[in-house]
Amino acid sequence: MPSEHIKNTEKEVYACLNYGGIFHDGGNTTKQLELAYSQGDIKDEIAHMRRFSRALDALANAVDMQTNYSNGAATALSYMAEQGASKESIQLVAAVMDLNLEDIDNRDRERLVKAFGIEFFERKLKPYQVGENDIVLAENEK
Structure with missing residues (x-):
């Protein structure tokens, strides 16, 4: 699941599309862009191209940061499980941390399955906020 930052x-990337001299007429799966920058004021178009470039760079950095964060956290949790941490504490x-444990590295998955069994991935515990700093586990969903 994409973070709020992503x-x-x-x-910002979508805001840059169909603005200025960059047009994207297709849906999300269409890869075609029309670069019609020569039709407008070239100075404005150059500024827009740079804005678009910065937006794409920021998106790449955000996705990279989230991927590294998620992968590292999942690996740490799998080693904690291997060392005896409880299933509930790992899930909490x-x-x-808003981690999706369904999309983790196979080695991390194997450590979690070895520690808790395959049902670890079938039943989820949901946290919820009780006070400003207190987090407790809700009952298992069926």
């Missing part, structure tokens, strides 16, 4: 950088930390 969603915000995606909005993963939920608080």
Whole structure:
């Protein structure tokens, strides 16, 4: 699941499309862009191209940062599980960190399955806020 930071950088990329001399007429799966920058004021078009370039760079950095964060956190949790941490504490930390444990490295998945069994990935615990700094586990969903 994309973080709030990724969603915000995606909005800037989308804001740059169909603005100035860059047109994207297709849907999300269309890869065609029309670069009609020569039709407008070239100085304005250059500024827009640079804005678009910065937006794409920011999106790449946000996705890279989220991927590294998620991968590192999942690996740390899998080693914690291997060393005897409880299933509930692993699930709580993963939920608080907003990690998607379905999309983790196979080695991390193997450590978690070895520690808790395959059902670890079938039943989820949801955290919820009780006080400003208190987090408790809700009951298992069926």
